[in-house]
Amino acid sequence: MKRRYFLSNTFKGIGSFMMLQTPLIAGAAQLLDKSKKTYTVQEVMQVILKDIPGAPFKQTVDTLKSGSESNTVTGIVTTMFTTIKVIEEAVKLKANFIIAHEPTFYNHLDDVNTTTANILVKKKQALLLKHGITVWRFHDYWHACKPDGIQYGFMKKMDWLPYFKSREELVILPKVTLQRLIDQLKEKLGIEKVRFIGDLSQSLTRVAVMPGSWGGKNQMQILESLNPEVMIVGELQEWETAEYIRDAHLTGSTTALIVLGHAVSEEPGMEYLVEWLKPRLPGLPVTHIASGNPFSWV
């Protein structure tokens, strides 16, 4: 890490034109090139955390779920969920470091003793071990980035970056119907079906954007404090925000709700992570693999 940082600063002083002209700098470039191929997991993590305000955190779920900090990274895969399919695709890409937004072992703290027998957890651990895959959860840090990496990736995917206002949770769109807004979300995020509350013909401009699962308290607080015309969420607890919005409609509110699904709602943020990582880790292959939506509808 420190060596790369030093080289980088040296180059800044010399300038890129000279780099290509002198044998001395060519040698240094080789050194840099060599360093590209020898990132350890720990070095990649340090590169990333350098740009996360307040990192490293004392308490975080963003720990290694398999593998080791000392592993040499052959390639990075970013994804929402380290599904078994994502692991298999990473192996095909010869990438041994998966950076995933959500848990690997089906609960927030990745407790591997959630069930008595842990049948599936053991199978997954064996698969990760067999292929020497390191998994790092990148949840708290990515949300703590300025701007929030998930939020930014969502806005970017939707082409809504020009509509950002002072609060990251709110965009003021050109007037659009709920139906058209849902169509755009489905098309750009690749979503087959959404749940919603509202009137498809209603017109909207104030859109609260909350991909993932912010929890009822946060979702309701945003509803009351920002007064959006529609709230877009990834996931919710039905007895909280859905019941709130249903009751609000019965008292005259017309604030609509769109439930995208958790995985598909935050995937753009993990896709954007590739773009954010590449200039920070020159020469290291970084690929996004969408874990996708797990459900069908009938």
Next chain:
Amino acid sequence: MKRRYFLSNTFKGIGSFMMLQTPLIAGAAQLLDKSKKTYTVQEVMQVILKDIPGAPFKQTVDTLKSGSESNTVTGIVTTMFTTIKVIEEAVKLKANFIIAHEPTFYNHLDDVNTTTANILVKKKQALLLKHGITVWRFHDYWHACKPDGIQYGFMKKMDWLPYFKSREELVILPKVTLQRLIDQLKEKLGIEKVRFIGDLSQSLTRVAVMPGSWGGKNQMQILESLNPEVMIVGELQEWETAEYIRDAHLTGSTTALIVLGHAVSEEPGMEYLVEWLKPRLPGLPVTHIASGNPFSWV
């Protein structure tokens, strides 16, 4: 309470034929009739809790959310969610006691200070006060009933009572395809659309039945311990059970998942409560009002 119990025992000794024949008994029947019309909320609660093992509980969410124990009950409405529509319909029925399975104020503990402004909570409280409605949450107690009132109501609604085996969470059905099973659930529970994971043509007999929101740990524990061919849930957290089942499929499991929606999955249990309550509260009008599903799909 005690007087009614005494009268009831007296009648048992005398027999119903004599009751209709003698003026003495007719007078007693009038007394009973009079008692029917003067239940307080507290008396209704006592009648119910007498038949719940271990009740009253020291710690429970089953508290009064509005009104008072001393209110005289004009009629009971059972429902899943005390929505504003359910309140309005109860008022039309002149029923002032709502027994609801789920929270009134959009969070598990019915904390009325969840958001800073509490705009909607205040409106709902004012509406309940205006109409003198008492709301009692009936969640922990109904699940603690033997059999679990929600579970029993679900099985009854599905005509699955004959298929109950030793565990309440499992029924062994005559062989059915996933498609046919979903069709039956939609038809009998009045559900428009469900999310699922699985192959619609697969055949099933072992069905784990978990209406409501049991949590990922319980859902996964049942998957591993009972090895069902399909699990039916009301609600789940997507990063838990849905990801578990998706990964399980990638390791060769074919256990399917059906997500009914929280409200519609437990409503049959609150409908069954009417039948359970009526003989315990003779003369008191008890009506079920379905709060229904809050979502549309597109």
